[in-house]
Amino acid sequence: MQVSEGVGTSQRPGKAKGLEWWSTLIGLVSIVIGMALSSWLSGPPQVREGMAAAGTFSVDRAMTHVREIAQQPHPTGTKANARVRDYLVAQLRAMGFDVRVQRELSLGPSQFAWVENVVGVLPGANEETGKAQAVLLMTHYDSTPWGPGAADDGAGVASVLEAARIAAALDKGVRRHDLIVLLTDGEELGLMGARAFFSQDPLAPHVGTVLNFDARGSRGPALMFQPGPGSASLLHTLADTAPVANSYQQEIFKRMPNDTDFSIALEHGLPGLNFAFIDGYFDYHSPSDTAANLAPDSLQHMGDQAVAAMRAALSAPAGVRGVDKEQSYMNVTSRAFFEYPAWLESAALALATALFGFALWRSRSTAPPIGVVATARATLGLLVTICTAITIVISLSSALHQDYWPGVMLRAVSARQTEWFIAWCLIAIGITMSLLGATRKGLRWPWALLVVALASLPMLLAGSLFLPGLVSGALCWVLLRKPLSKAALVRGAYLWLLVLAWALVVFFPGAANVLVWPLLAFAISRAIGKSLGTTSPGLSETLLLALASLFSAIVLAGLAQSLDLGLGARLPAIGVVPMLLLFALSIQAWLDSRSTTIGSALAVLGGIVGVVLVLSSPFDVRHPQPNSVFVLHDGIQHADCLATIDALDDAWKREAMGSSVHALQQNNYAPEVWRATRCAPLSAKDGAVAPASQIGVHVLGVESQGDIRRLHMTLHAHGGSDALALYLPKGVDVRGVEIAGKTIKGLSNGGFEQWPRSIRGFALPDADVDMALDIGPGPLPDALLAVGLDYGLPAGLTLPPRPVVLMPQSHPYSDSTITVTRIPLEASLAGPAP
Known part of the structure; x- marks a missing residue:
């Protein structure tokens, strides 16, 4: 029977369509507001104007260091780097540090380098535990051969120098531990300075806590993206500095080939925190990495966190080394930071699963039954639809990488990375909405043909056969050519997302929070809505869905922007994935008879934005x-x-x-x-x-x-x-x-x-x-x-x-x-x- 596919309804058509339209409008508006709030509230804090008090971080003082350091490129071994080295030695000595230059032949995998690390020591009050559990402030002072290094890593050096100045002004009784300032050389060559210090310097065995500062751009909030083992208490001290930190970042970073000096500290099992800002990727390792292009608010944010973490580590009774229970942490924008035991995510997901089960049980008496086959088709169909949208973005972006701005595509994209991110999101979201909207009457073959063409033809014209695009487009038609009701698609979406969330909890626990808490929000709204006993969402359930959509948009849009900033210039589809998860979560809030039209308009708009970006040069005096x-x-x-x-x-x-x-x-x-x-x-x-x-x-x-x-x-x-x-x-x-x-x-x-x-x-x-x-x-x-x-x-x-x-x-x-x-x-x- 058709009813087993979930196409029935019990309300008058006109009234149902009216309620459906308002529900969709409210749902989409709440998603857009959430995305806007996520972007607006995730920036670094405002700069404190003028010279700050002696005990607080001063951007003006820090920028003085940056301008001195970033006068010109200063790679390892050059006269320019020697000039920066001498400046740093003089600054630390003026603060009262015992300073020396560690000159070593450093060895790495298949390479060697002569490096000159600047090492400064400020004694703590405790003669024994202070030396055994020293606090290490670490950053690198060398640059690439073509970039002045204002952000990478003049910002890190300036933050460390300012923190060192504040530490030197503290009463010695407050500093229970020695403070070691390590300004490494040769980081750009493969962490050569850090390798030399931790393998050859006599101070290395006395390090108890490491705070490292780096940059992969010229602006944006300073992320705390990688804690060392036993660092939960140290992370807690950042709560008053508007930290931007999420445990998913650690899960991602440890699976990437990227390294910082902190990687060498981790090899020695040391606790600590690793900071960097990553927006403004155009300036990374670029001649445009100048003091003029470094955002002062990013420097302020990094410096505030450097001072807070250093103060906590210096005053800790016996250092921060220890074994912490499994912790998860996350931001809901940079204005709200939460820490909690990792088991709480499993409990929250179990509750969400139970609430979805309750909602399903309640719906048996208020809605037509949905067969197992329809549920399975909806689950797989929605998964394939999302995969299809991703393959289309991959196909289009890969073709652009090969045909436009060859050899400089990375800079061309990063010059307008936000605009490209918007274009790819519009295309992917529009395709998803169009396909799922069309599915309510059964996906027709022209739609399937269009999807296959978009997912494979661009790369085929570029000389590559993209099988995932062909396969996903074909599967879309196979699974969605027969009609599916909104109720079936909603059930399929939540079933698929619950399976994904449980997989994250089991295999990637640090990354589970970005999906668990939005799922719980929707589970609560679904359970309350079904308790009201209506077949279609009334005003109360619509508002609950809107609130859940708003919260989920804040969380997942923040994740999408972070992934796009970190990886989007090379892999544009990476930032699209969280946005598609957001629209899968909020499917009940936007899926209606107009979804195909709205989705098509969004996809076309995204295409127009992309065409404009391609046909207009991204390069100018700033870029x-x-x-x-x-x-x-x-x-x-x-x-x-x-x-x-x-x-x-x-x-x-x-x-x-x-x-x-x-x-x-x-x-x-x-x-x-x-x-x-x-x-x-x-x-x-x-x-x-x-x-x-x-x-x-x-x-x-x-x-x-x-x-x-x-x-x-x-x-x-x-x-x-x-x-x-x-x-x-x-x-x-x-x-x-x-x-x-x-x-x-x-x-x-x-x-x-x-x-x-x-x-x-x-x-x-x-x-x-x-x-x-x-x-x-x-x-x-x-x-x-x-x-x-x-x-x-x-x-x-x-x-x-x-x-x-x-x-x-x-x-x-x-x-x-x-x-x-x-x-x-x-x-x-x-x-x-x-």
Whole structure:
């Protein structure tokens, strides 16, 4: 019978449609208001104007440090970084800290670097426990070669310096523990400074608590996104600083390849907190990461939390190290922060499940029955609909990444990331509403064909076959071609969401709160509504649904914005997912006979926004377009030229390179670069352009150690070298590498076909460095491929000024000098074989 599919109703059509329309309008308005409130209330607190009191964080004082630090790019090993180092040493000494510079050769996976950490110590009152449970304020002071580093990590350094000033002004009796300020070097190279401190510095064993500060943008609230073990009491101290923290962030971050210096502290099991702001991704690792572009309110927010957490850690009776019970925490905007035992989420979800069950039981006497088949189709159909909307966003965004602004798409998107986020949400939500609205009369084949086309055709035109789009579109038609009632779709939505919530509680408990509490809100509204005994929502149930929608929109829209800021520039669909969950949760509030029309309008509007964004340039003086040139000295191909790997051309580059441009026959400098290298021979007037450093290797001899032969040599970067990659020839069984008597952890396998394995070094001194290769059975290496990189273009090179609407590209080869040399090791062939 048709009634088993849940299409019946017991009210007069006109009255039912009128109530349905008002219910939909109120539901949609409440969702929009919730989304707006989430955005408005999630920003950092306002800046306190003027110089703050001595015991509070001052943005003005902090910005003075930022301007001093971020005068120019200052990567590890450069004179600019040495200037910043000396400034930091002077500042800490003026505050009364015992300061030294830890100069170490630091080792990481397949790389090494000479780093200079700034370490300052302020003694605490307790001579014994104070030293054993020292509080560590940590941030890095080096920058990338192309960015001044105002936000990353001048903001972190300024926050730490201000916190250190406040700590020094405290009565010594308040400081029960030593305070260590660690300003690491080489973080941008792979956490090299933090590795050196925790593995080699005598103070490392005395650290009891770590507070780390970083940035991945230039504005937005400072997130506390990663606590260490046993840090619940420390997290509690942030309650008065408008913290933005949610336990889902920890679940996400620990599964991502990203790392900060705090990762090294976690390897040692230390408690602590990790802070960063992530809005303004365009400025991350960019020449636009300047003091002028750093948001003062973000600095204020980071500094307030730094001071609060530091005060709590310094005054703790015996540090904060300990074993905490499982805790969950979350924001409902930055104005409301909640902490509670993790088991409470399981209890809340159990209550929500029971309330939904009660509502289902009550509906048996007030609504036509819905068959098991209809429920199953509705559950699977709604899941497939959401997956289809996501695949359409993936398909469209992937095609755009390939066809528009090639090579600079990441900057193009991040320049207008909010606008793109709105466009993708409108498209995904509109498609979801349209499909589910059409399902009430049965999904017709034109809808299915349109969905399949949107989910697969853009990527097909870009040269890729996107099977998920084809499959999801086809499944939509199979599951939804027969009519389903609103009641069946609502039941299917809540059933699917309950299953998802229980899966999160079991497998990803830290991330469950973003779904559990909205589900409980809707469960309460459903239970109360069904208790009223009506078949369609009256005013009371409509208002309850609106309140649940409002609360859920605040929670899930905040999650969506956070995910989009963190990952959306590379993966636009990630921010869309929470918004689709929101509309699945609130399906009873918006699904009616007009949903298809409203959804279609939203999707078209999103498409129009996307087209406008594509056809208008995202670049201007505030957001310059990246481009790159570099000087290449390739000794293998005897090429000395001004080169570029950019996919886009511009007038400045054409003028700089001239007309004698040709494609380099072979790429010997960067195995990860797949685009052709275009070269313009250096002219006679550029004859003085020469590599800043020359790499030499001298073989000392071969020592047999059983089946292993140790090839001893010295490595010398004449003039010093900012970065060096050494590639080993194919067929050589390299078992290990030592630099200056220290063993490197493994070799990188991402090399060239004939030079497959490599090690990398940074900030090499102008001196002999001992190096040894442990070679297994088989041939000894007859040569090394050395690729040296020096930051900046040679002083003798004359180029036209770069327009203000252009900036250097953020990749290692932009605006640098690269030298490629094949270094023969014939002397090694005379060594004994095993």
